[in-house]
Amino acid sequence: xxxxxxxxxxxxxxxxxxxxxxxxxxxxxxxxxxxxxxxxxxxxxxxxxxxxxxxxxxxxxxxxxxxxxxxxxxxxxxxxxxxxxxxxxxxxxxxxxxxxxxxxxxxxxxxx
Amino acid sequence: xxxxxxxxxxxxxxxxxxxxxxxxxxxxxxxxxxxxxxxxxxxxxxxxxxxxxxxxxxxxxxxxxxxxxxxxxxxxxxxxxxxxxxxxxxxxxxxxxxxxxxxxxxxxxxxxx
Numbered sequence: 001x002x003x004x005x006x007x008x009x010x011x012x013x014x015x016x017x018x019x020x021x022x023x024x025x026x027x028x029x030x031x032x033x034x035x036x037x038x039x040x041x042x043x044x045x046x047x048x049x050x051x052x053x054x055x056x057x058x059x060x061x062x063x064x065x066x067x068x069x070x071x072x073x074x075x076x077x078x079x080x081x082x083x084x085x086x087x088x089x090x091x092x093x094x095x096x097x098x099x100x101x102x103x104x105x106x107x108x109x110x111x112x
Numbered sequence: 113x114x115x116x117x118x119x120x121x122x123x124x125x126x127x128x129x130x131x132x133x134x135x136x137x138x139x140x141x142x143x144x145x146x147x148x149x150x151x152x153x154x155x156x157x158x159x160x161x162x163x164x165x166x167x168x169x170x171x172x173x174x175x176x177x178x179x180x181x182x183x184x185x186x187x188x189x190x191x192x193x194x195x196x197x198x199x200x201x202x203x204x205x206x207x208x209x210x211x212x213x214x215x216x217x218x219x220x221x222x223x224x225x
Binding site for chain 1: 116118147152153154155157160162168170202212213216217
């Protein structure tokens with residue numbers, strides 16, 4: 001079963017614009033992670049936010065977490081063509097140590 | 113270079129054949145994972161291993177088998193019992209199996225002839 005669900009499924013923007021995608025989940029978590037996947041490649045870890053954190057930054061990335069709404073958002077500022085990829089959120093499973101549950105992802109296309 | 117390697121990049125399976133996908137890591141990680149990804153979908157967990165000589169079924173283990181005889185290696189066998197094996201297979205590892213950051217290999221694409 002998929003714990004996290006990303007919204008929107010696809011996003012098309014121009015270089016320089018900001019891209020925002022959201023993730024909703026169903027059960028309590030210890031942490032939430034965001035990953036990026038370029039077409040036909042493995043996933044690359046972007047950022048991890050813990051349940052007691054509300055916001056985290058890494059370069060042009062900003063992640064928020066609202067545990068009361070069971071949701072998270074990923075903002076990419078000043079997007080570049082190289083940001084074209086699929087973005088996945090992943091939540092841990094407190095009842096099953098070691099497992100991550102991935103959403104279906106948001107496909108982002110940044111056009112020059 | 114530290115990281116995770118998967119081989120082969122592409123693998124073709126004939127009907128009734130078992131095939132084995134390789135996954136090796138030199139990150140000294142205790143935990144390793146196998147995921148399946150179908151087009152336009154997220155990752156689904158097949159098997160995971162928290163420590164050498166131990167592994168647990170994930171959400172879609174039927175038709176697959178694994179072994180963990182060495183810390184750095186976690187091969188996945190796709191058996192003939194797996195009727196729809198065409199997918200992209202991803203191996204990952206983490207320093208420990210506690211929902212922490214996972215590091216992924218480049219993937220193996222399995223196709224059925």
